[in-house]
Amino acid sequence: DSFSEFLEDNEADNDNVGNTDYDPTRTYLESTATERKPRVMWLCSFIPFPLFWNFRPKWTRYAAVLVRNAPCFWFCFRRLGVGATDRSVVYRLNLLCASFALIELAFAGYAMFMLYGPGIDRTNIYFTQKEETSLIIIDLWSLNSFAFIAGSLALIILIVEIATLPMIKQVNLIGAIWYYEALGWFLPLQAIAAFGLFDFFQSNDVWIKHWWGAPSMAVYRQQFCQEGTYNTRCVVPIDGGGSFKNETLWCIHHFNTTDCTQIRESAQKGMGLYADIFFYAFGVICLLLMLLLWLTRFVLRGIISIDIIERHRESNITAWLAFPIILSFTIAMIL
8 A cells, every 4th residue: 555655665765774763654644644724715706715614613701701791780780700600601691681581572562552552542434444353364464473473472581581590590400401492492483583573575664555544553643643633634545545536536525635645655654764663673682682592502501411401302302393283283273
């Protein structure tokens, strides 16, 4: 083979005779070794961008830096030290998750109150379109459905985070394992709710335009329409509805004026800007909570150890598979 040929060639080399430092095996490996070059990704076909193979981010350290420097709200009585334990990091991450879940719940509660809360006359005698009373049927295709999902999930996360605080203090291994598995279920659901709140397909414009006269939009109309018009001139139907040829004739017939369309369009423009800001801010909060949940799960994995997690997961695989089946069946029956 090649190593034997290398030895035969070097035995005849006079420079190696009597050289006690000469190691044929090491010399062979050095002569045949090739320098490992870093992988290169070409940007725009001509700009090299190196990808470093050995780079492994230390997420536990990043989590520790985060809990030391993040706003501590009401629960941080003293700042964590540089050498804080993983248990202390998880405890602070747990509190941060609970805080962001509370903020997310407040966003969702505000959105639901604006749609269905009391305190305002929602009667619109000019709205002839049938509006379903079921929240799922009304807003299944709109961002409000994702706001409802995010709020429901935030409530569950808040309860779980508060309930696991004693477990973290007492170093309860069984509780830590179940908490780890619960975070694994929360993450994909949180991702769905978060990305659903970003209006990639301008569904807000469709919602505002076609449900503008609905009773559920009364609070928004009161806020963005001219004073005293939120249930009158501001609710002019699209193209005058079914009984009129255009919106001007509808406005003249009911109010003897022609400014209904301008009032409605101005209000809808303000409502569209408000909805975009609100839902994008809501989505960012959901993404931040998702990041905190992921960091918490990663640090927990280091505390529990992968072997214990794998054994626990194998023993409960049937229950984990049954849960999505039951959930899918329930949703299908509701719809």
